[in-house]
Amino acid sequence: MVYLTRKAEFSASHYYHNPDFTPEENRRVFGKCNNPNGHGHNYTLEVTVKGQVDPRSGFVVDLKQLKEIMHREVLDAMDHRFLNKEVPEFLHRIPTTENIAIAIWQRLAAKLASAKLHRVRVYETPDLFVDFFGEL
Amino acid sequence: MKAHLSRRYLFSASHRLHSEAMSEDENKSTYGKCNNPYGHGHNYTIEVTVSGPVDDKTGMVCNLVDLDGFIEREVLARYGHENLNTLREFSQEVPTTENLCIQIYEIVQRGFHEAHLERVRLEETMMNSFEYAGRAESAGSFDREPGQ
Numbered sequence: 001m002v003y004l005t006r007k008a009e010f011s012a013s014h015y016y017h018n019p020d021f022t023p024e025e026n027r028r029v030f031g032k033c034n035n036p037n038g039h040g041h042n043y044t045l046e047v048t049v050k051g052q053v054d055p056r057s058g059f060v061v062d063l064k065q066l067k068e069i070m071h072r073e074v075l076d077a078m079d080h081r082f083l084n085k086e087v088p089e090f091l092h093r094i095p096t097t098e099n100i101a102i103a104i105w106q107r108l109a110a111k112l113a114s115a116k117l118h119r120v121r122v123y124e125t126p127d128l129f130v131d132f133f134g135e136l
Numbered sequence: 137m138k139a140h141l142s143r144r145y146l147f148s149a150s151h152r153l154h155s156e157a158m159s160e161d162e163n164k165s166t167y168g169k170c171n172n173p174y175g176h177g178h179n180y181t182i183e184v185t186v187s188g189p190v191d192d193k194t195g196m197v198c199n200l201v202d203l204d205g206f207i208e209r210e211v212l213a214r215y216g217h218e219n220l221n222t223l224r225e226f227s228q229e230v231p232t233t234e235n236l237c238i239q240i241y242e243i244v245q246r247g248f249h250e251a252h253l254e255r256v257r258l259e260e261t262m263m264n265s266f267e268y269a270g271r272a273e274s275a276g277s278f279d280r281e282p283g284q
Contacts (some may be wrong), residue, residue, distance in 0.1 A: 094195030
């Protein structure tokens, strides 16, 4: 088994708010992230796939195809967007780094043909990142 | 759904690697420059990884403010700008980054209960890093398959 990781970057804005919480509760739980006008990050995405090396191509996965899938499924939807308002998953789910990693996994898992998705890692900043391995 | 959250923190401290169990010559040959009696320092980076189900109400594994507060109080305030050799935990033990990594893991494991501690990774310099994931035979992030 060989693991291959492809990186991408996207920039987006978001805010944290749970409509079931009172305004005080929202401010207490989410702090500065509760500002309804949003704030932004430069996210770094790392997608790791795993598989056997194809003896003919020497590839685990065709990197060109992986790059295209990441662009089509993730970057076109999330780059330079206000996540809460423009990305369907986050109309009713808080766009935390955890939930972004899960949403990206769900977008990618079904689209990968030859290799299997192993890990989605999303860096919100260089000092904060989330890994999702598809665990329930 | 279960996710892993990692957070990185910086602190600076000094230490000297010297073992009472070794002769002067053995200390010098084992620890080299790190045996300099006056000590030397590093900018350490701690990477703490916790895991757990993502809370439906908050979208979080654990509240970052709470994790940051805990690490600030219990780890950074304890080790930041200190000479590690003067601290109680290193009175009998050599303050290598291996041992410091284990100490930090134990502090978080004992005191932070909002999420499961997966591992602590400690970078001594950009070239050297150490990971500890508890007593069980586990190599932390080198376990490529989660749950094993």
